[in-house]
Amino acid sequence: MVIFCLAYLFMWCDPPKVSTESPTQKMTQPLVIIDAQSGVVGKAGVETVIQPSGEWRRSRFWGTERREHLTSGQLSAEQLKQIADVVGSSGFEKLPDEFGATDPSLNPNPRYLAVKVGKVEKSLLVMPRATIESAAVKMNDENRRKTEDFGRLYKLIATLVDYDYTLPRNQK
Numbered sequence: 001m002v003i004f005c006l007a008y009l010f011m012w013c014d015p016p017k018v019s020t021e022s023p024t025q026k027m028t029q030p031l032v033i034i035d036a037q038s039g040v041v042g043k044a045g046v047e048t049v050i051q052p053s054g055e056w057r058r059s060r061f062w063g064t065e066r067r068e069h070l071t072s073g074q075l076s077a078e079q080l081k082q083i084a085d086v087v088g089s090s091g092f093e094k095l096p097d098e099f100g101a102t103d104p105s106l107n108p109n110p111r112y113l114a115v116k117v118g119k120v121e122k123s124l125l126v127m128p129r130a131t132i133e134s135a136a137v138k139m140n141d142e143n144r145r146k147t148e149d150f151g152r153l154y155k156l157i158a159t160l161v162d163y164d165y166t167l168p169r170n171q172k
Contacts, residue, residue, distance in 0.1 A: 027052045027084045029118035033157050035165060036061075036112045037128060043112055046070070048161050054080050056161050071162075079160050087117060090153045099146055100125040100135055113165070115153055124150050131166055 029052065036045025042063040050056040054075035060068040075083075092115070101107040102125050110125040113132065124147060126135040132151040139147055158165040 027080050027087075031083065031087070031157065032114070032116040032121075033154060033161075033163070034112065034114040034116070034123075035163075036114075038109050038112055045112070046163070048157075048163060050075065050083070050157070050161065052080070058161065058163065073161065075160060083157055083160065086153050086156050090149050092117065092122060092149075092153060093120065095122045095146055095150055097121065098123045098125060099143060099150075100139075101127055101130075113150075113154055115150070115157065122150060124154075 027050075031050045032047060034043075034045060034047050036043040036047075044062045046058060046060055047067075048056055048058040054077070055072070056075060057072040058070045060070055100123075101110055107125065107127055109128055111128050111130060112123055112125055114121055114123040116122075124132065124135065126132070132147065132154065135147060155165060
């Protein structure tokens with residue numbers, strides 16, 4: 001009888017809610033920011049990889065080959081927490097995988113700004129000489145909001161790793 005009552009309770013009652021949210025966010029996967037230009041050889045640009053330990057490394061790449069080390073550094077625990085908090089609160093997971101100037105007939109060689117957390121990558125495509133801010137101005141409200149959310153995240157990360165995201169890659 002006791003087993004029957006327990007089985008009944010288990011099947012018909014909601015189990016107790018256990019919070020899986022941590023009061024402070026923490027980076028658990030590598031995070032990558034990319035500033036590239038699409039072209040004949042694929043994408044060419046600059047990639048900065050931040051490890052959960054805070055160690056970061058910036059490299060130049062062409063297509064999938066030839067990586068040239070540019071610089072590296074170490075983020076503090078507070079900076080890592082700042083990044084994790086912004087990733088957690090930015091709606092990163094809800095952003096489209098690719099948005100912005102995605103029509104190839106209007107933008108055949110877009111500037112490609114991306115944030116990748118683990119295997120999840122979100123990309124903003126803008127005109128070759130455009131910045132995040134200039135791209136947002138030309139968008140409808142929904143895309144402007146997505147671009148601004150993405151821009152806050154991208155700018156914070158770029159600032160912490162001392163990367164000047166304001167200039168398109170080909171003007172650096």
